[in-house]
Amino acid sequence: MTAQLPPIPPGPADTTHPRRALARLALSTAYREAADFAAGGVPTVSDEYGDGYDNVDQAARLVSMAQDVLVRAVIYARERGGRWDDIAEALNVAAGQARDQYTAAIEQWEDALNRPWERSGRFLASRMPDGTTEPDETAADLDQWCLQHLKQNHGARHNAHNDGLEDHMVSANLSKHTPVTEIASLTRTAIYLARRGTATSPAELDAYETRKKILLASLAQEVT
Structure with missing residues (x-):
């Protein structure tokens, strides 16, 4: 197998x-x-052993x-x-x-x-x-x-x-990551995945959505 x-x-x-x-x-x-x-x-100790x-x-x-x-x-x-x-x-x-x-x-x-x-x-x-x-x-x-x-x-x-x-x-x-760098990274990933279109794998989509949810939840918590 x-x-x-x-x-x-x-x-x-x-x-x-x-x-x-x-x-x-x-x-x-x-x-x-x-x-x-x-x-x-x-x-210089190895000079005589080489070319x-x-x-x-x-x-x-x-x-x-x-x-x-x-x-x-x-x-x-x-x-x-x-x-x-x-x-x-x-x-x-x-x-x-x-x-x-x-x-x-x-x-x-x-x-x-x-x-x-x-x-x-x-x-x-x-x-x-x-x-x-x-x-x-x-x-x-x-x-x-x-x-x-x-x-x-x-x-x-x-x-x-x-x-x-x-x-x-x-x-x-x-x-270190800040909310600004996190958002910039997430935005870049969204653009990249959109450009890939149907070539995007399910794993890539899942990873993006999971990260987006975590980031949005974190930002919402900071606001409140």
């Missing part, structure tokens, strides 16, 4: 954490991965990882309300060039927010960037990473220590 394939979980991805927080976790994760990879290139071009290969891979950091930084800037003119100035390019260069990545991010999971053979695969599928766990891991890798005199750690946040250098300032 053929085993039943697991159902694809409905979106959106930003039900428990606002999209701005998810974008920041994706950026922090990309920074950590690049930093960890770069650290492996510092020692002469190994460091070139490693440096090229590091550049590629840095490009991903940059993409995540642009997406996070947009999630914070950053204008293309300001982003272009930071990149030292024209606004139109910045928009053209990163629009595809932002559209991919938006699409993944609406439909965060897909089937990969017999398994489910996340369409969201690394670090966003389990936000609380990611934030806790990044908190520990910062404690282990940032020196005591590092500016961020120094400020966190003064604010009593040294153990939570990532999680402490992640944005």
